[in-house]
Amino acid sequence: MSDRMTDVIPTDGRTLGRCICIITGASKGFGRALAHQVCCWLKPGSVLLLVARSETLLQELKEELKGFAVEQQLLVNCIVADLSTQKGVNEAVRVARLESEKENDHVLLINNAASLGDISQFSSFTDLDVVNSYMSLNISSALVLTAGMLQVFPRRPGLRWTVVNLSSVFATEALPSWVLYCTAKAARKMMFSVLAVGEPNVRVLSYSPGPLDTGMQKDILRMTGVDNHPFPCKDSAVKLMKLLLDDDFASGTHIDFFSV
Amino acid sequence: MSSTELTRTDLGRALCIITGASRGFGRTVAREMSRLVKPGSALVLAARSADDLRALKVELAESEAGRAGLVVECVVADLGEVGGLESVVRASEEAFSEHMDHIILFNNAASLGDVSRYTQSFTNMAEVDSYLSLNVSSSLCLTARVLQAFPQRPGVRRTVVNISSLCALQPFRSWVLYCTGKAARDMMFKVLAEEEPDLRVLNYAPGPLDTAMQTEARFRTADPSLRKSYLDMFAQSQLLSCETSCAKLTKLLLEDTYTSGAHVDFYEL
Numbered sequence: 001m002s003d004r005m006t007d008v009i010p011t012d013g014r015t016l017g018r019c020i021c022i023i024t025g026a027s028k029g030f031g032r033a034l035a036h037q038v039c040c041w042l043k044p045g046s047v048l049l050l051v052a053r054s055e056t057l058l059q060e061l062k063e064e065l066k067g068f069a070v071e072q073q074l075l076v077n078c079i080v081a082d083l084s085t086q087k088g089v090n091e092a093v094r095v096a097r098l099e100s101e102k103e104n105d106h107v108l109l110i111n112n113a114a115s116l117g118d119i120s121q122f123s124s125f126t127d128l129d130v131v132n133s134y135m136s137l138n139i140s141s142a143l144v145l146t147a148g149m150l151q152v153f154p155r156r157p158g159l160r161w162t163v164v165n166l167s168s169v170f171a172t173e174a175l176p177s178w179v180l181y182c183t184a185k186a187a188r189k190m191m192f193s194v195l196a197v198g199e200p201n202v203r204v205l206s207y208s209p210g211p212l213d214t215g216m217q218k219d220i221l222r223m224t225g226v227d228n229h230p231f232p233c234k235d236s237a238v239k240l241m242k243l244l245l246d247d248d249f250a251s252g253t254h255i256d257f258f259s260v
Numbered sequence: 261m262s263s264t265e266l267t268r269t270d271l272g273r274a275l276c277i278i279t280g281a282s283r284g285f286g287r288t289v290a291r292e293m294s295r296l297v298k299p300g301s302a303l304v305l306a307a308r309s310a311d312d313l314r315a316l317k318v319e320l321a322e323s324e325a326g327r328a329g330l331v332v333e334c335v336v337a338d339l340g341e342v343g344g345l346e347s348v349v350r351a352s353e354e355a356f357s358e359h360m361d362h363i364i365l366f367n368n369a370a371s372l373g374d375v376s377r378y379t380q381s382f383t384n385m386a387e388v389d390s391y392l393s394l395n396v397s398s399s400l401c402l403t404a405r406v407l408q409a410f411p412q413r414p415g416v417r418r419t420v421v422n423i424s425s426l427c428a429l430q431p432f433r434s435w436v437l438y439c440t441g442k443a444a445r446d447m448m449f450k451v452l453a454e455e456e457p458d459l460r461v462l463n464y465a466p467g468p469l470d471t472a473m474q475t476e477a478r479f480r481t482a483d484p485s486l487r488k489s490y491l492d493m494f495a496q497s498q499l500l501s502c503e504t505s506c507a508k509l510t511k512l513l514l515e516d517t518y519t520s521g522a523h524v525d526f527y528e529l
Binding site for chain 2: 122143183
C-alpha cells in the first residue's frame, strides 16, 4: 500500500484510537482526502461518519473506503445532511448518538464543511439574507454541530475528545473583496478558541490547510484570476494527521500547513 | 494631515449615523458628536426604543448645537431585520445635504448574547443565526449600503467606526457569541480598510463601560472567575464612564492619525 501515510510519518504505535470520527463536507475536496487518510489511523471498532449533502458522492466515497473498512474493521456511515439547517445538524447528531453506546476512546470531530461565498467589493454586500445565509453555514453550523456532538459524547475519563476547525490564512489576514470568507474564518477561529478555554478536556485545533487542489480553489481562480499554486489535498491531510497523532499542540491554537 | 498641521477641533459639517443610539455608549457618542460637528450637520440616530430616542432628540434639540440648527433624525429600527437597515439608509439620504464634508458611521448597536451558558449549550441554530444577524451581518450590510448611498467624492471624508472589544482579540469562557461576533467584526472592517484606502476605518475597543450591557455581564456570566472579575471591577470603581471612553474616541477621530483598519483600545491611549 505505497500511498499509505506510514511511508511519510514514522509509525511508533500511535493511532487515533477506537474512534468515532465525524467529518463534515466529506464528499469532496479536503474532507474527502481526510476520510482517506484518517482510515489509516483508526483502530478496529472505530466508526467513521461522513457528512455532506450529496448522497451520490458520499456513497462513492464509502465504496472507495470499503477495502480499508473491511481490513481494519471500521464502520463507515454516510450522513446526507445540509448542515446549514437545524434539521441537517440534528440528523448528524442523531446518527452520531446511535454510536455513542459503543466503547470508543476517542471522539474526533472535523469541522470542514464550508463555502467560499461571493468574492466581491465590500459595498456590494447589501442583502442581509445573503450575508445571513453565508454566516449560518460557515459560522453557526459549526458551533451548533460541535455543541450537539459535545452533548452526545460527554467528557469522561478515558475518552479523548478532539475538535478540528478547518481554518485559513484568511482567519488572520484581511484580503480585499473577501469580506465574507475572512469574516467567517476569523469568527470560527475565535469561536473555537472560546471552546478551548471553556473545555479543558477537549483538544481544539484550528488548522489552516494551505491552498488546495479543490473545487473551491477552482472557483477562486475563476472569480479572481489568481493562481495560488494549490497542492494536492492529500499532502495537507497527511500533515493534519501528524498533528493529531503527535497530539502535542496547545488546545485552541491556530496552525498553518506551512509551519508543520 | 502632516505633523505640522494642527489637529482639527471639529468633525466638519457632518452626517453622523449612530446605531444603538438610545442608551449606553451610543447615546454618549450622539451627545459628543452634537458638540463636535459644525452647523449644518445632521445626526441620524437608530435604535429600537422609540421612547428613548425621542427623549434624546428633545435633549439634543435643547442643546447649544440643537439651538444652532443641528438636525436630529431618529429611526426606530431593529437592525437584525431586513427592513430596519433600509429605514436607516433612507433617513441618512434624506438628512444629507450637499455642503456636508464628512460622513461618519458608528457601528455601535450590539448585544451580549446569552453569557449564562457555555459553548456546548448552543445547539439552537436560530439563536446563533439571530445573534450573528444583529451583531455581524447587519453592520456589514448597513456599512455597505451607506457606502453605496454616499460614494467617494472630492471634498467629502468618510469615516467608519466599529465599536469593538477586547473580546475581539481574546477568548472568554461562556462568552462564545460575543467574542465570535466581535472577532468577526474586527476582520470585516480590516477587509474594508484594505479595500478602500480613501476610507478611514477604526475598530475602537472602548474598555469596560458602566452600561446596561456591563450589568448584564456582571449578573449573568456563567464562568465564576470571569463573573468575579466583573463584580470586582464594579466594586472597585474600575468601570469607565461612557464619557471618559468617548473622549478618547473623539480624540482619535480629531487627530485622524490612526492606521485605517487598526484595532485601538481605550487603554492604549
